[in-house]
Amino acid sequence: MRDRALDLISLIEMEMRQHGLWSDVEPSAEALASTQPFAVDTLDFEQWVQFIYLPKLTVLIQVGNVPHNVSVCPMAEEAWRHHGDKVMVLLDRIADLDELLSGKRVRE
Template sequence: MSASPELYSEVADRLLGIEIEMRRIEVWSGEPPSENALASNQPFCIDTLEFTEWLQFVFLERMRFIVEQGHGLPSVSGIAPMAEEHFRSRPEPGDALLRELEAIDELLSDS
């Protein structure tokens, strides 16, 4: 069973919210990481990227492609706990970004 157009729209809205929040707290990058860094086989590219780089250049890029192409959405998402861990030791206030990620986790897990 494929996702409804409304779900795709909600996911697209959340993806935009994630980008807006990343820009607001100044963790959005104008320069992509190297191809080698993006080619990591580790979850969240933890060995080659900062969490926010993974979020911007891997998660958001892949999810936008999925939404734009109407491909099947992931049925499980657990990004918020990783974000919580990341921002625990950072000076940036990640609370609003964490809420956006919790919302997309919930959307995808309910689909």
């Protein structure tokens, strides 16, 4: 499971890069310190995925402290709705990761 989760994280990064959703510029420390869900008050969703979610998830998986209640795909679908069908593979990879970690797959 660990290797599959890390593979999915890499695939998510690759898809985000392909669709221009990956940034070379890290947000400020203040923006990253948000306590709001998905850091909605300081970050765009893709920034939260890149700079908070994926790095923290990678560390948790590597140390064997895998979260079991994960449901990020519905937020990804909402945040990237304006991209249409071109992000379907990306959304599927996020749903795959949700399902692997929590046993639940929620996709519209």
